[in-house]
Amino acid sequence: MLSIIQAAGWPIWPLILCSVAALALIFERLTALRRARVAPDGLVDEVIAVTRQSLPSSDMLAKLSENSLLGGVLASVLKLTAADPRVPEPMLRQAFESAGQAAAHKLEKYLNALATISTVAPLFGLLGTVIGMIEIFGTQTSSGGGNPAQLAHGISVALYNTAFGLIVAIPSLMAHRFFRGRVADYLHDLEQASERVMQHLLRAPYRQLS
Secondary structure: OOHHHHHOOHHHHHHHHHHHHHHHHHHHHHHHOOHHOOOOOOOHHHHHHHHHOOOOOOOHHHHHHHOHHHHHHHHHHHHHHHHOOOHHHHHHHHHHHHHHHHHHHHOOOHHHHHHHHHHHHHHHHHHHHHHHHHHHHHHHOOOOOHHHHHHHHHHHHHHHHHHHHHHHHHHHHHHHHHHEEEEHHHHHHHHHHHHHHHHHHOOHHHHHHH
8 A cells, every 4th residue: 555655646645634534524423413412312202391390490401401412402492481481482483493503503514524525535636647647758758758568557556546536535425425314314303303392382381370
């Protein structure tokens, strides 16, 4: 592998940096987009059960906010409701939308960078190949002909950059598509959970008695 890197020349180093960055981003997103960290199963039912008769304490809201991304969305709205149990429905809905937008931003973090790597890596590879071809034909011309076997070997070495660019780009693109699909599923889950909790808060007995 080291001999291939040395033969491909300096244009391969940006591709190596892209590969390291892509691996880091994929690992980070795999960790951050686990269901337990975004929308744990049963969390909405638990929140509804706890807030059926009264609003949770500040300590419970803090724990809920740290529980997961969905927990943070629900906690931010429950804090608003705790301050004013009869908060109007438009304000309650706006609070859910604002919290949901912040959650969506966190879910989509680094995905644009991963998409950029999948787009740029083949171009870096092509650039390396073109530079290598220019150097090869320049050497052949200056030497007054050249050995066809050496020319073929030089072209194969120049193509290392294109191959490595595709090796970096294809997994990056697949990972980006995978994470995009997962984010879309999570956003749908957050929307459904928020609607359930909002309807529950609008019918809560402490809202009617306040």
